[in-house]
Amino acid sequence: MTTLLRIHGFSAPVAGPKLIVLGGVHGDETCGTEGIERVVAELDAGTLALRCGALTLVPVANPLARQRQRREGERNLNRLFQPSDAPADYEARITNLLCPLLDRHDVLLDLHSFQSAGDAFAMIGPRDNTGTLEPFAQATEEGRLALHLGTSRVVEGWLDIYADSLARRAALPGGMPVDDAALAFGWGTNEYMRSRGGYGVTLECGQHRDPEAPKVAHRAILAALRLLGMVASAPEAAPPSRPELLRLVSVTDRAHEGDQFVREWATFDAVAQGEPIGVRDDGAVLHAECDGVIVFPNSEALPGTEWFYFAVPSDRVL
The missing domain is CATH 3.40.630.10 (Zn peptidases)
Known part of the structure; x- marks a missing residue:
């Protein structure tokens, strides 16, 4: 290739x-x-x-x-x-x-x-x-x-x-x-x-x-x-539905290969304030900072790279 x-x-x-x-x-x-x-x-x-x-x-x-x-x-x-x-x-x-x-x-x-x-x-x-x-x-x-x-x-x-x-x-x-x-x-x-x-x-x-x-x-x-008007549009095309809008508020790095999630997370899994998300190699537990959702959880992240992101509802209007 x-x-x-x-x-x-x-x-x-x-x-x-x-x-x-x-x-x-x-x-x-x-x-x-x-x-x-x-x-x-x-x-x-x-x-x-x-x-x-x-x-x-x-x-x-x-x-x-x-x-x-x-x-x-x-x-x-x-x-x-x-x-x-x-x-x-x-x-x-x-x-x-x-x-x-x-x-x-x-x-x-x-x-x-x-x-x-x-x-x-x-x-x-x-x-x-x-x-x-x-x-x-x-x-x-x-x-x-x-x-x-x-x-x-x-x-x-x-x-x-x-x-x-x-x-x-x-x-x-x-x-x-x-x-x-x-x-x-x-x-x-x-x-x-x-x-x-x-x-x-x-x-x-x-x-x-x-x-x-x-x-x-x-x-x-x-x-x-x-x-963008670059190709023809179907005349009967319906207007798009309004998506849920979220705002990223933090990213957490994986510091050590021993850092592990408490369970297998999926992107947009909801978590409540104080709920455990992961456990560091030294036993420290990472808890959700507030009610929100997990984004891009990566159980295979290398040490020193992004482990997961955290998002909350946004007040922005598209």
Whole structure:
């Protein structure tokens, strides 16, 4: 299997939005690849026609990770997603290829899946703001895209809780101060897209091996194309139902291989304040900080990486 980046580009003779869709940012997440390949086949066969704009499809954004059939090639492609003058690893070199692609587009749809059981959901960025962490002015457009992807839940708040987790680590004995380089490591594809004046949504299509996940990915690509007016819409299409909106409030790292969950959690399992979630290697019990839900529980997380996230209901309106 090649470690070359394969890119499909389609342009209509009529001007319009520019959408890029990524699959396989993590090598063990194949649903996005399958959904993209299906759309490529439909466009090639003429059963799907682009009426305006430009569409770029990248079935496998991290070919080395896919070749190795694991999440990462040499590191997580969805971290430190910024161009580098001196790329130090394979993912940095791929980032240098992907960033100019994103620069030429208005909208990003990034297709993923997750390790635990759970239903598909969309992830969006910050509300409109002029702050220093992630200034943004297209929250309405981004929320509208998430609303039309067909999931029952939408989650906000990634970069905020990443910055908070850095601050907590810095407060520990021997902790490193939080600087721009540390914050930049939290940047993924969507953060980069927003920094370039566009907007982006991550779609978590379900569990890695869920046979429905590729169908979720395929439907989402078509939904995005219809929403942007790039393909014809069915006149009888019903308006989307309102998803549950959640806000990430914390992330907990797995510190030791001996850290274990008290039971097998699924994404969006509800927990009550004080309920035990996991037990550290030294016997310390981790309890839920308040009523909420578990997101991305990963019993296979390596020490020093994200073990689980915690979310609560959001007051945001899409």
